[in-house]
Amino acid sequence: MLSEFLSLIYPATCLNCNETLISAENFICTSCKMDLPETMDHLNPENELFQKFAYNPLVKSAAAFLYFNEGGIAQKLIHNLKYEGAHEIGDLLGAEYGRTLSTFLNPDIIVPVPIHKKKLSKRGYNQSLGFANGLASCFEESEVRDDLIYRIKNTATQTRKNKLSRWQNVDNIYSEVKEDLEGKVVAIVDDVITTGATVGMLCDKLVEANASAIHILCIARR
Ligand SMILES: [Zn+2]
Incomplete structure (x- = not known):
């Protein structure tokens, strides 16, 4: 139906x-x-995506479902997911990838990367939430939590700022985590990861909240 x-x-x-x-x-x-241009990152623990976060000892793995190529299928899917209202694409891709990942991963908590409330009200949904729900449907006991941490700054493009202010700008975009996460294995879920800077900041917040391990998953990586 x-x-x-x-x-x-x-x-x-x-x-x-x-x-x-x-x-x-x-x-x-x-x-x-x-x-679909699958990365097979989950079979290669030292993959390119993981290298972006390897400086953080709590990050245990990182994996993208697809490669993001200009004009390619992942770009079309994500464009429709983010800008054409097709939020079900996230659920479908999450369920698809979750079937592959379920033998490797079983996080306690899945956190979709939060978007600012202004963007949320404009778009009507967080484009990473569906992907998180689709993944969770394949894992044993994962709970999706989009209420643990908030994006407090709706940062504009950072390209014209110098390196120091860019760092400060990114550093303060998320709130503190609302709960103590001691003993919890957390998966952070994003749509597209390019530099990994914002996800890295989210990881720092989870470290401060005493998470025991972090895994990073995304629909596509550049
Ligand atoms: Zn086709």
């Missing part, structure tokens, strides 16, 4: 190749789904 409902809202053609979708397909056709 959900897919029938969605077909009323979204054109029932593949986001990637424009082929008409059959009823069991959502957003992309089976052929494009088989061609």
